[in-house]
Amino acid sequence: MALLASELIKLNNLQLAGKLVSDELMLGIHASKRSGSGTEFEQYRHYEPGDDPKRIDWKLYARTNKHLVRESATESNLHIRFLLDLSGSMNYEEEGISRLHYAKLIMASLAYLGYRQSDQMSLYTLHQGDLQTLVPVGKQSFQKILYALENAQASGPWLHANPAFPDFQQKQKELLVMVSDFLQVGDEWLQLIQHIAGPRREIVIFQLLGEQELDFRLSGFYRFHDLETGREVELQAEAVRASYQQAATEYLSKLDESLHLPHVHLIRVRLTDPVALVLKDFLTRRQF
Template sequence: MLETPVLLAHSADLELVIRHVLAGLGHGIHAGRERGAGVEFSEYRAYAPGDEWRRVDWKLLARADRYYVREAERDSHVATWLVLDASASMAEPSRRVDGLSKHWYARTALACVAAIAQRQGDAFGLLLLSGGRVEFTPASRGPRHLQRVLAALQRATPAGGLPDAETLRASLHFARSQSMVFAATDALDWPSPLGEALIRLRHMRHDVRMLALRTEAEVEANIAAGHAYRDPEADGGLHSFAREGREAYRAALESHFGAVRGACRQHDVPLCEARIEQPLGEVLRAWLRNPEARRP
């Protein structure tokens, strides 16, 4: 099967992309958490692609010759929050896959998380960080709300920088209730108000997961000598990559992401690092299920 970004980067239908990615996962990834005594059996329903195999009732399969999963009553106080870094640097494209960018990958990953939350019956909301502002979509449930969130993600355009600390803090009023927070960013602006906000939420005992995206060219410093680059989020002239400066660039980038990893580890924020050229289903599985994902 072709890698998801190669296959889907040119698709304008976000729902089609979501269906393809979730169907290809093979088994379930749950954004929400089922909690001990607060979770009681409710009913059976037919198995759907993406459901966890551990929830299949095998005895009922033997009797009915069909797959059914056990539905449970979940803690209604746990909501899922999606945070999209839509600053200008997220427009960085892949140099191998046409039509693919950090923004496309981050937006699509969060759309998949929203679809999973909707299927589970969880409440979910969205924070779009772009142009120094926050676009806030309150948490709710159901297919119509999923359409609202997908529409907001679809129209998001990378621009400007991240909001400042005060602007972002004012948007975290949802933190009064226990939540899961999934933030997709390139983490190039670090330390940053976004990083500080995620750490603050973790200290308030929210379950915070961060996805840090890079391009293959960034990770491998595989940028042609003489290529000109202008930082989209800072004033300044053109920077030209020289062959002899490639190792210095690689060392500086590794030092930067080493600091990101260290801060996340110190504050117990699971960090998933990925290249946007990786299959999206593979990265989703690591981000949503593993407390510490393998580095790219």
Template sequence: MAIKDLHLAAKTAVDGFMAGMHTSRVKGAGLEFSQYRSYQPGDDLRWLDWKMYARSDRYYIRESEMETSIDVGLLIDASNSMLHTEDGISKIDYARYLAASLGYLAHLQGDAAGLAVLHHNQLFSMAARREAQHMARLYYQLEKIQPGGTFTQPVHYRDLFAGPHNRQLLIFITDYYEQSGEITNLLQTLAALGHEILVFHLLGKKELTGNFKGYDAVEDLETGQQIELTGIADTDYPVNLETYTASLRKQLLQKRIYYRQHILQEPMDAVLRDFLNQRNKMRR
């Protein structure tokens, strides 16, 4: 995260991750070739077979390369609570780098990457595309995110439900702060549409363990409410948090939504591995 350029940071993180994996475990688009078909306007030019063109003077697409790619949607919770910071790392900055790395990895795999940002009670969205120019726009929009306000209300979800109803892999990066189940309801609706969903719940180490030594109170970043810590037993908080997240995990898994906690102070390798595993399941 010391690298400020998102594209360079994502490339550095992913290249390091890929170097640590056995190459046979990472299957990119087009490795399982089936047949050629004639080029049609609108097809991705990256899948043209230039050797066939040289032999026949006609444009052909490697059919399997188109079939094995998928659409990946990066959904980022950018409400005000994502400004929570530990050890100099804010949740929203971690989410930026994580989304950039996942987008870059998806692009390497031949997938189309899209973006949705939920903040200020509004929704910003970019449709999924595969072109390199689109990835530059995606990094730019990630850099522009200004977190604030509360989580987006259902009236603004139309862009998430509109457009082609093809099955997507949706990756939701959030601190899972919700007032009345609004995040869970959104995820369950998306799952009901047939999408595969990975939820990465960002937590800091102090937040996870309830290490609030030196503080008399904590403030809710979205409501401004202050909670006095005096009299709260050190053991109450971690037990209550574990009970809550265990219930949340069970609730989401019942809807076939994958849930993983991720700590701000940890590297992104586990998240990148989860993405590849889920992506390869969708290709089978």
């Protein structure tokens, strides 16, 4: 049974949460494509026709009566860049789960998978209109990414001013994983993606939305608070439900159409969705 985000958050330990999700994913996904006969031991798998018999762990066979092959990681040529939205709307919360908490779980889980596969990794944030490098690619990037995620806080609006992204101009193969609500005033997020998209850069956007943001089943009077500007407005939910639902449907449809670009994938996630199931579906389709 897949762990819910609320259960993972209670652990108060991103590394453990990421490992649990990663382990859950590895149960259904064979990730040995990047393994070889290097020097650093990584894992066991069952012997398959064509494998070198010398790689069978015969001592383990004596204990288990199973032919298990030792695998070790080889250096990956994939660079995974994690890009986290830290605008104030990431503090949105439903049923004790904030968008930011869920975003951290996604990134910690994918970082754990990347660590297991010896991928190069780095972490960036979008905050107050600037791209900030929290963890550059290098040694111990996995632990540094976890530490930076633990301490990341969201606040303020996304003041998009068409900034330059020199770190994203490399010509190596890379995967850019962006986690955001992707809610915009104009087309600032679309402009950003169009600016950094390219044939050697696969972009995956996890758009995190709450049940009420998608369905708006509230009843009665509410004071709505803008988490980025601080503006407040009191409304009767039933009076605005139909117009809200229509506007939300139109916005999401436009987003789907606008992001139907080569090498760009949009994955819409509800905060109630189990993290492992969200990632398993994505990774299975992508052959990560």
